[in-house]
Amino acid sequence: MTETSQSVFAKASSAIEIERAVSELRYGRPVLMSDGARRLAVLALDCVSPSVYEQFAQATSDTHALLLTAPRASRLGVPHHGDVLVPLAGTSFEQASRLSYSLGVEAPRSWQPADPMAANSQELARLALLLPAMVIADVTDRAERFSACTCIAHAALKGADEARQRFEQVVRTRVPLEDISRAEFVVFRGGLAQKDQVAIVVGSPDVSGPVPVRIHSSCLTGDLCGSLKCDCGDQLRNGLKALDAAGGGVLLYLDQEGRGTGIGAKMRAYGYQHLGLDTIDADAELGLSEDHRRYEAAVAMLRDLGIARVELHTNNPTKIAGLRLGGIVVEGRSPVTGRVTPENQNYLRTKTIRGGHIMDLDTLVAAE
Numbered sequence: 001m002t003e004t005s006q007s008v009f010a011k012a013s014s015a016i017e018i019e020r021a022v023s024e025l026r027y028g029r030p031v032l033m034s035d036g037a038r039r040l041a042v043l044a045l046d047c048v049s050p051s052v053y054e055q056f057a058q059a060t061s062d063t064h065a066l067l068l069t070a071p072r073a074s075r076l077g078v079p080h081h082g083d084v085l086v087p088l089a090g091t092s093f094e095q096a097s098r099l100s101y102s103l104g105v106e107a108p109r110s111w112q113p114a115d116p117m118a119a120n121s122q123e124l125a126r127l128a129l130l131l132p133a134m135v136i137a138d139v140t141d142r143a144e145r146f147s148a149c150t151c152i153a154h155a156a157l158k159g160a161d162e163a164r165q166r167f168e169q170v171v172r173t174r175v176p177l178e179d180i181s182r183a184e185f186v187v188f189r190g191g192l193a194q195k196d197q198v199a200i201v202v203g204s205p206d207v208s209g210p211v212p213v214r215i216h217s218s219c220l221t222g223d224l225c226g227s228l229k230c231d232c233g234d235q236l237r238n239g240l241k242a243l244d245a246a247g248g249g250v251l252l253y254l255d256q257e258g259r260g261t262g263i264g265a266k267m268r269a270y271g272y273q274h275l276g277l278d279t280i281d282a283d284a285e286l287g288l289s290e291d292h293r294r295y296e297a298a299v300a301m302l303r304d305l306g307i308a309r310v311e312l313h314t315n316n317p318t319k320i321a322g323l324r325l326g327g328i329v330v331e332g333r334s335p336v337t338g339r340v341t342p343e344n345q346n347y348l349r350t351k352t353i354r355g356g357h358i359m360d361l362d363t364l365v366a367a368e
């Protein structure tokens, strides 16, 4: 064995540190973040039981604080443009949970702007598909109480997504699909703390020219169950048909449930939408910004399939920008529409007005 091959597994890379931290947070255990001088203990409120929260409060001698992200702080009326920390001394688990994501809560009386390391802990929540409700304490002078916890370097978080976008094909095989002449599912594995991703190759696209490509974010409710609350199911099936009609293309089915926030957050947001909030404000109540999706995985999959130029099937300008950022040439755009229903009309209107989606909703409504 050479020295080089020994060292590969001897040293934890930034990506490994992050994946370990993500896993620990999901199991409700604290992680330590360090910048060399300071050590912060971080706990994801979304995953802990009241007893673990109380243990954490004790171990930090009640110096723990709650991170309120900028969207949540703004919804609560905190007069600061940015993330803030709210001291939690004497605050129960239920009170902390209400403060981080319930409706109709009063603004906290005491808060301070979050320092960059505390604020960046929300990156771990994003990767873990958890609400960014992080309980944080500076434990520099009592780090031994957390010696059993995974520790990550703060610097590891910056640029980690870009650094870890290597994807490998695992398997490629045919799947007969209704109304589609020929389809192959190509499974990719890799990325940072990500599940397997799938590219559906429809027909035999000519990769020497611009390839018709649809980037579809997973939507359990719409894709699988025919939910009327969004247009995803129609877009998925219409998208595949459009690629077939174009003589072949690729649909990237990305593991990005709830615009990259996860099914738990999406269902909480639906609960708030039933009470009258629109899709963006509902996410903001949960501390989430408008769109958490990233497109490095899409770029890597396209490159692996030999595709450098695309005709993108989307109404979402962010997807176009995401591919361009990764060096894919987007030569054109085709709209992808689904049925407009009484249940999804407000959602589509919000995406158009507040989200910048390119959609002539009035014409679509008139055509129904």
Ligand SMILES: Nc1nc2c(ncn2[C@@H]2O[C@H](COP(=O)(O)OP(=O)(O)OP(=O)(O)O)[C@@H](O)[C@H]2O)c(=O)[nH]1
Residues within 6 Å of the ligand: 215, 216, 217, 218, 219, 220, 230, 232, 235, 256, 257, 258, 259, 260, 261, 265, 266, 269, 270, 279, 283, 313, 314, 315, 316, 319, 336, 351, 357
């Ligand atoms: N957080 C949140 N996510 C939602 C909501 N409704 C739908 N989604 C998610 O939004 C995403 C929609 O993805 P896409 O079908 O790719 O749609 P898009 O971003 O509108 O872009 P195009 O369809 O390409 O125009 C899916 O991940 C859904 O799960 C919602 O109310 N809240």
Ligand SMILES: [Zn+2]
Residues within 6 Å of the ligand: 219, 221, 222, 223, 230, 231, 232, 233
């Ligand atoms: Zn949907």
